[in-house]
Amino acid sequence: MIVVSLISSMPDTLLYVLQLMVFAVASLLHGLTGMGFPMIGTIALAMLFPLPKAIAIMAFPSLIMNVIVLFTNNSRGIWGEIAYYSKKYWLLALTSLIGSIIGVKLLLFVPAGIVYLLMAMITLYYVINGYLSNKGIIKGLRIPTGTLSLILFGSVAGIVGGATNAMSPILMMYLFSNTNNKHEIVKASNICYLLSKVVQIILLRDQILAFSKPEIITLAILTTASILFLFIGIKLRNRVSNAKFRNAIYLILLFLSIKVGYTGIEYFIS
Numbered sequence: 001m002i003v004v005s006l007i008s009s010m011p012d013t014l015l016y017v018l019q020l021m022v023f024a025v026a027s028l029l030h031g032l033t034g035m036g037f038p039m040i041g042t043i044a045l046a047m048l049f050p051l052p053k054a055i056a057i058m059a060f061p062s063l064i065m066n067v068i069v070l071f072t073n074n075s076r077g078i079w080g081e082i083a084y085y086s087k088k089y090w091l092l093a094l095t096s097l098i099g100s101i102i103g104v105k106l107l108l109f110v111p112a113g114i115v116y117l118l119m120a121m122i123t124l125y126y127v128i129n130g131y132l133s134n135k136g137i138i139k140g141l142r143i144p145t146g147t148l149s150l151i152l153f154g155s156v157a158g159i160v161g162g163a164t165n166a167m168s169p170i171l172m173m174y175l176f177s178n179t180n181n182k183h184e185i186v187k188a189s190n191i192c193y194l195l196s197k198v199v200q201i202i203l204l205r206d207q208i209l210a211f212s213k214p215e216i217i218t219l220a221i222l223t224t225a226s227i228l229f230l231f232i233g234i235k236l237r238n239r240v241s242n243a244k245f246r247n248a249i250y251l252i253l254l255f256l257s258i259k260v261g262y263t264g265i266e267y268f269i270s
Contacts, residue, residue: 019044019218020225023061027226030065031233032240033249034186035168037226038062038193039256042165043263051112055165056207057215059200061223062165065230066194072234073183081187089188091147092154092174093195096167099158100196104203107163113267115163120261123169127254130176130246143177150174154192161196166260168193169253182237182245 022044023037030037038058045054074081086093106115143149153174161167171192175185201208211219240248 019222023222023226024229027065027229028233028236029248029252031069031230031235032237033233033245033252034069034182034189035172035249036252036256037065037230038161038165038197039168039260041222041226043256043259046263051164052107052204053207055107055200056204057211057219058165059197059204059208060219061226063194063197063201064223065226066190066197068227068230069190069234070187070194072231073186073237075183082191085184085187085191089191092150092171092188093191095151095154096158096161096171096192097195097199099155099160100162100167100199101158101203103159103162103164103196104200105162106159110163111267112164113264115160116166116260116264116267119160119164119166119169120257120264123166123253123257123260126169126173127250127257130250143173145174145178157192158196161193162199164260166256167196169256172249172253176246182240186237 023041026037026040026044029035029040041058041061042051042054045057048054049057070082071078076084143153153170157167157170157174160170168189171189172185175188179185237245
């Protein structure tokens with residue numbers, strides 16, 4: 001792949017700086033919108049490593065980020081907040097957990113390009129529909145929020161998230177139809193992300209245990225930088241209106257859908 005060849009030819013110092021910049025931006029966006037870090041980080045790392053290894057590397061920093069997001073901006077106290085969202089979204093979290101197990105298994109056997117292309121098409125459709133409905137050009141996409149719909153979206157989000165770290169677009173489709181509260185959207189989605197990371201760490205333990213010393217050091221540096229920029233994003237979230245919050249997510253998803261689609265095509269032409 002041309003992109004991978006160009007990146008591989010870069011000096012190590014420049015490569016690390018670029019990785020830090022990508023992770024910093026992804027962390028800032030995750031603090032602001034509650035999404036983006038695992039997917040953007042995985043896409044960046046997948047240019048250097050096989051997808052299973054890239055996802056394994058992302059598992060630990062993503063897990064830490066999810067915990068921090070859940071423990072900040074709380075109106076009910078830490079445990080009260082967790083209890084509230086766990087009770088309200090337990091079925092979404094459970095089905096995404098089961099789906100994540102299936103997704104990680106698929107990651108090890110199914111060509112990632114297939115999953116990437118499917119994810120790109122679903123995300124792009126959602127972004128276009130959301131933007132046009134916000135402008136009043138078409139009627140907005142309204143997803144039923146009953147039990148059947150919750151199970152379906154939780155399962156699909158888990159499968160896609162376990163296989164590609166791209167759980168967020170599917171979850172956003174459901175959560176935006178269920179609530180306009182940006183803090184609730186962030187908290188509910190990060191509970192699902194957290195469970196998915198636990199599954200990945202358990203099922204990808206062979207890849208994790210095989211990390212070399214340089215990879216562990218790189219992971220530690222990227223994680224530290226990510227946490228710093230995550231807090232900056234969390235602070236900025238309180239200053240962003242619900243409308244701007246939604247538009248920011250559409251913009252992120254648009255970028256990700258294009259990048260994921262391109263990555264999926266590269267799997268078949270490389």
